[in-house]
Amino acid sequence: MHAPSFSTRPRVLAAFAVPALALALAACGSQAADPATTPSSSGEPVAGGELTFAIGNDPISLNPSGTGSGNDTWYVTRQLVDSLLWQDPADGTLHPWLATGWTANADATSFTFTLRDDVTFSDGTPLTAQSVKSTFDDAIAAGALSQAAPLLAGYDQSVAVDEHTVEVRFSRPNAAFPQAASSVTLGILGEATFAVPFADRASGEAVVASGPFVLDHYAKDVETVLTAREDYAWGPDGRENTGAAHLEGVTFQVLPEAGVRTGSLTSEQVDVAGGIAPSDVPGVRDAGLGLVTRANPGIVFGLSFNGASTLGADPAVREAVSLAIDRDVVRDTALTEDFAVATSVLSHTTPGAVDLSEDITTDADAAVEVLEDAGWAREGDGLFAKDGAPLELEVVWISNFGPNQTSLELIQQQLKDVGIGVNLWSGTVPEFTERLKAGQFDAAWGNLSRADGDVLRTQYSSAATNYYRVDDPELEALLQEQLTVADPAARTEVVAQVQERLLATHAQVPVHELTTVVGTLTDVHGVELGADSRLDQLTSAWLDR
Amino acid sequence: MTWTQTRPPGAPVAADATAAAADPSPADPRVPGLAASDPTASGAAVPGQSASDRTESTQTAATRARRALRALVVPLGAASLAPLRRPGLVLAVLWLVVLAVAAFAPAVLAPGDPLDGVPAEKLTGPSGAHWFGTDQLGRDLFTRVVHGTGLTLRGAVVAVALALVLGSLLGLVAGTAGRVVDDVLMRGVDVLLAIPSLLLSLSVVAALGFGTVNVAIAVGLASVASIARVMRSEVLRVRGSAYVEAAYSYGARPAGVLLRHVLPNASGPVVALAALELGGAVLAISALSFLGFGEPPPAPEWGALVAGGRDYLRTAWWLTTLPGLTIALSVLSANTLSRALDARFGAHR
Numbered sequence: 098m099h100a101p102s103f104s105t106r107p108r109v110l111a112a113f114a115v116p117a118l119a120l121a122l123a124a125c126g127s128q129a130a131d132p133a134t135t136p137s138s139s140g141e142p143v144a145g146g147e148l149t150f151a152i153g154n155d156p157i158s159l160n161p162s163g164t165g166s167g168n169d170t171w172y173v174t175r176q177l178v179d180s181l182l183w184q185d186p187a188d189g190t191l192h193p194w195l196a197t198g199w200t201a202n203a204d205a206t207s208f209t210f211t212l213r214d215d216v217t218f219s220d221g222t223p224l225t226a227q228s229v230k231s232t233f234d235d236a237i238a239a240g241a242l243s244q245a246a247p248l249l250a251g252y253d254q255s256v257a258v259d260e261h262t263v264e265v266r267f268s269r270p271n272a273a274f275p276q277a278a279s280s281v282t283l284g285i286l287g288e289a290t291f292a293v294p295f296a297d298r299a300s301g302e303a304v305v306a307s308g309p310f311v312l313d314h315y316a317k318d319v320e321t322v323l324t325a326r327e328d329y330a331w332g333p334d335g336r337e338n339t340g341a342a343h344l345e346g347v348t349f350q351v352l353p354e355a356g357v358r359t360g361s362l363t364s365e366q367v368d369v370a371g372g373i374a375p376s377d378v379p380g381v382r383d384a385g386l387g388l389v390t391r392a393n394p395g396i397v398f399g400l401s402f403n404g405a406s407t408l409g410a411d412p413a414v415r416e417a418v419s420l421a422i423d424r425d426v427v428r429d430t431a432l433t434e435d436f437a438v439a440t441s442v443l444s445h446t447t448p449g450a451v452d453l454s455e456d457i458t459t460d461a462d463a464a465v466e467v468l469e470d471a472g473w474a475r476e477g478d479g480l481f482a483k484d485g486a487p488l489e490l491e492v493v494w495i496s497n498f499g500p501n502q503t504s505l506e507l508i509q510q511q512l513k514d515v516g517i518g519v520n521l522w523s524g525t526v527p528e529f530t531e532r533l534k535a536g537q538f539d540a541a542w543g544n545l546s547r548a549d550g551d552v553l554r555t556q557y558s559s560a561a562t563n564y565y566r567v568d569d570p571e572l573e574a575l576l577q578e579q580l581t582v583a584d585p586a587a588r589t590e591v592v593a594q595v596q597e598r599l600l601a602t603h604a605q606v607p608v609h610e611l612t613t614v615v616g617t618l619t620d621v622h623g624v625e626l627g628a629d630s631r632l633d634q635l636t637s638a639w640l641d642r
Numbered sequence: 643m644t645w646t647q648t649r650p651p652g653a654p655v656a657a658d659a660t661a662a663a664a665d666p667s668p669a670d671p672r673v674p675g676l677a678a679s680d681p682t683a684s685g686a687a688v689p690g691q692s693a694s695d696r697t698e699s700t701q702t703a704a705t706r707a708r709r710a711l712r713a714l715v716v717p718l719g720a721a722s723l724a725p726l727r728r729p730g731l732v733l734a735v736l737w738l739v740v741l742a743v744a745a746f747a748p749a750v751l752a753p754g755d756p757l758d759g760v761p762a763e764k765l766t767g768p769s770g771a772h773w774f775g776t777d778q779l780g781r782d783l784f785t786r787v788v789h790g791t792g793l794t795l796r797g798a799v800v801a802v803a804l805a806l807v808l809g810s811l812l813g814l815v816a817g818t819a820g821r822v823v824d825d826v827l828m829r830g831v832d833v834l835l836a837i838p839s840l841l842l843s844l845s846v847v848a849a850l851g852f853g854t855v856n857v858a859i860a861v862g863l864a865s866v867a868s869i870a871r872v873m874r875s876e877v878l879r880v881r882g883s884a885y886v887e888a889a890y891s892y893g894a895r896p897a898g899v900l901l902r903h904v905l906p907n908a909s910g911p912v913v914a915l916a917a918l919e920l921g922g923a924v925l926a927i928s929a930l931s932f933l934g935f936g937e938p939p940p941a942p943e944w945g946a947l948v949a950g951g952r953d954y955l956r957t958a959w960w961l962t963t964l965p966g967l968t969i970a971l972s973v974l975s976a977n978t979l980s981r982a983l984d985a986r987f988g989a990h991r
Contacts, residue, residue: 356955374953376778430761430779496934499953503778506940510758510779521938524852 142343142623146640150632151352151361151370155318159301161284162236162245167497168546168613171281172371172632173321173349178284178306181210181229182275183333184548184628186391189448191275194333195224195285195307205272205583206251212261216331218287219311226257232286233265239295247555248277250580270581272588273551276448280547280629284308307331309342309636321349332636337623343639355499362386362616368640369624371632373614374499375433387617390435392610393630394447395546396556397439398504399607400492405566408490408539413471414517415603418490418540420464421515422508424457428609431503435614439607442553442599446630449550449592453600457607464515481516489518494542495529498611505542508608533564541565544611548628550579550592557604565604572598705902734978737971744791754782756789756942765958775960777950787965790942794931795972797858798923804862805869805923806916810909812866813873817881817908818900828874834867843926847935854927854937861926865919872915876908883907910987914980921976928969944969 152173154166161174183194196210216224233255236245251269258264265274277283287305290298298304301312301321309332310323325342332339350367352358355374362370363384373381373388382388400418402409409415424438439457443450465475473481473488481488490512494501502523509519522538523529532538541564545552554576555561559568567573575598579591599605613630623637744751759781768775774783816827834842839861846860880886881904889899924944930936931945939946944965951961 355953359956376954376957380956426761430764502939502950507759507761507779509940521940523934523938 140622142338142637142639143641144343144639145345146343146642148344148347148369148621148635148638148640149367150347150349151358151367152349153351153353153355153358153372155351156315156321156349158299159312159315159321160295160298160304161286161306162239162243162282163295163299164242164244168631169349169371171629173323174284175281175308175627175632176310176323176347176634177301177304177308177312178281178286179216179308179331180279180281180284181212182279183335184276184279185335186626186628186630186633189394189446189548189628191279192333192335194279195331196278199275201272201275201583203583205270205274205581206267207264208274208278209258209262209264210278212263213331214261216307217328218289218305218307219326220287220289220305222287222289222305224285224287224307225260226263228285228287229263229265230255230257231288231291232283235286235291235295236283242295245282247561248274248280248283270583272580272583273549273554276549276551281631309634310347313346318351320351323347323349329636332634336625336634337637340636342634342636343623344635347635359616362618365618368618368621370616371613372499373616375431375436375614376500378433378435378614381616385619387619387621389615389617389624389626390612391626391630392437392444392446392612393544393546394444394450394548394628395552396442396544396605397444397607397610398498398501398542398544399439399442399605399609400508400540400542401556401565401605402540402603403536403538403566404568404604405536406491406539407486408488410568411471412602413467413473414488414490415606417464417467417515417517418512419603419606420458420460420467421512421517422606422608423459423511424608425459426511427504427507430507431500432609435612437610437612439609441596442605442607443550443592443596444610446548447550447552448548449589451593451596453596456597456600461515464517468516475516479516480513480518487518488516489520490539491520491522491537492540492542493522493524493529493532493538495523495526497526498544501542504608536564536566540606546611546629546631548630550589550595553592553595553599554580557599567604569598569602569604572602572604728982730978731982734975737975738979741791741795741972741975744788745795746792748789748792752782752785752788754785756781756786757940765954767958768960768964774964775958777961778954778958783947783960783964786942786947787944787968790944790947790965793854793937793941794924794927794944797854797861797927798920800855800858801862801865801923801927802916802920804859805865805919806912808862809866809869810873810912812870813875813912814877814900814905814908816870817874817877818904824874827870831867831870834864835871839864840926840929843930844933844935847930852935852938854931854943857927857930857936858923860930861923864926865922869912869915869919873908873912876911877904880904880907911984914984914987917976917980917983921973921980924969924972924976 150172152169154169156165156170156173158165158170159174159177161178165174179195181194181196182191182199184191195216196212199208199210201208210229212224212226212229218224233249233252236243237249237252240246251267251271253266253268256264256266267274284306287307289305290303293303301315304312309329310325313322313324315321324346325344327341329341330339352361355372355377358370359373359377359381361367362381363386378388402415404410428436428438437445440452440454441450445452468481468488473483476482492505494505496502505521509521512519522532533541545556557565557567557572558576559566559573560577572595575591575595579588579595582588582591613626615624615626615632617624620641622639622641624635625633625637627633759777759779761780763776763780764778766772766776772782772784774787777783777786812827812831816824842864843860846863847856850856850859886899886903889903927936928943928945928948931943932949934949936943936946947965948962948969951958951965954961
């Protein structure tokens, strides 16, 4: 075993301090955890202790609907805010959380939530229908600053029917709204939050929410320290612990280098490390450490073509690319067996995903044939060309996922073998977004996580951001239709048709699914990933020490 | 590694420049005679100036050729005469020769394709078949390092050439064109020196766009200032020498004196500094390509190779270590050569 590190020392002190504190609180009539519980490995949670969690990126914004750095931001903000509904990671179904129940009208334009009456925000004020209304109104008023806007597509207004009933109305159908209401982005905030302008809330000091943790302090690029709320008692029923967190606090420490995160974990300097690189997974497993893995729901990693570029608009090129990519080799080379080869444009953990793996094949000869039939001619042993223009795809990507470059270099090699050239371009996130906006690419490599098929609309509808300029009226009709169907079963049927359509036209060429991999020390228990494969609230987590 | 301005061991920089300006000693105290005091342009060149135009031009050509030959022979001679006394220098020169071969004829050292890999042979350690092991795509790392030499080294040469030309020009003008021009140019150089060179390179690359040539230009611009400083101080020193006074007294034109007497005698330390800058440029270019500002993948630039191995630090040490050692050895070799050149030219001061 590893020698005890410096960081374990304060925890030893904490272990003595906790019973004393708990006794004092028990004397005051509080429902603190039983101080007599002795540490054991039998699975009985132990109260107390501070958890150190290594993340790769600074959260940037602790405002739940602000623009942060993606998953790492949501790891932190999820601890601070609760949502109206909770999505069960097991099957993607929605369950009560801050809302005890909800109803939707037939055309999915109005949703009525009844709220719990025992919820208080961290400043002591109670959760009311007005809190929900203010949260949504505020997100809409913030416009482009807020990431909530795409989730509230068609938002008209919220009406506080009574103190604990709120009706959310849309001007057009938004059947995906209940799932969106379970996201961190639409987490419910207290009135005090809105006194501070939206743009000034990034430091998190102004954010008042009802989550099981509150912000202690945030040091940019260093750490975010949270402390547990002892009066928290409204966790969703699906969780093992619906009450206050076992932990006293959590420190999210920023460690940008994946190798350093893994090293910090194996040397016991952190308790949990997010974003373990696939190449480090076998080592972590061999060291006997815990691994929490879950395939991300949403759009899988793959190439999305630009419908407005000459090459991206050519169906033969898209089909040939799909046929030329050997997904198993990409998975085996760039990733590990924890990652699944894509079976659809949606990953298999997405509610409504269908297995279309029979339509995703690899056949280099067929790829060449498709191009030749479409009038492309191979110049010697080199690249295909048509009318003097070589078949060279400009593929843009960002390094938001470590193995991207390896995957793309391999795909570049596989495409070259059938005569398709690839130029790779990468830059910062803003530069990447700028190129997508300007349409300066033939194909873009990427994924998008969300536990709902509506993610396909936000990505490929010409009425949304429309980065990919997909010119396909049939697809567009289906994408809009899935929003109008309030019945989940009927909606799943439409989402299935969307996937089949995207695959048939090769507007997106799926390659591999993303799997979130979190490493933990052996004495850390109860760290769970939510339905969106991002860290769930750490109420069930405990330290066996 | 440090990112402060690199300076040659013996070259006068800030303090010397002002000292030289304040004390333009009229005669070189080390040399008693006037005409014989020019160490490179021998006595024959001075009488040549009073001869006809035709003779002057041939004389000049001959002198130039002799100087060039001497510049070449001097370091070579140091290596051939006393290889046992300076094994470090011999190794450094050998290493630079290997690099030159790798840069211009990579197939001689590594006949394989640096971009083609066998996924089944990924991440195998160094062995007889793969000297540097293979990377995450099963590509031979030795082949990639060899083929990356051209990209990195060409970039470094472009960077140093740019810095040498621009810096020398600035230094020469500042040292000769009078006080106002000198002040303006040198304050500009001060501003450049105040900005950390990596930061300056990053800003220039951000403005120019990615790619080896742009990275080279950025690195070159960042080292203009130090070369200009050294050149100016040398020009000030030489300008006050007795042989320059003598040349003027023979009636030579200012431009002629500048090109024939001042520039050759002032350039020694600058050449030594340029060799040092070459090592610095290799390091700076590798740093920028490590950060992703160089050629897009799969180009095997050295810095990009190190960056590509980062995710495999725990499982495949050779991916970062061997390209990193290559960079380190190249920089050390350039520094060793620079030291030798400085010692050689420093003897004239």
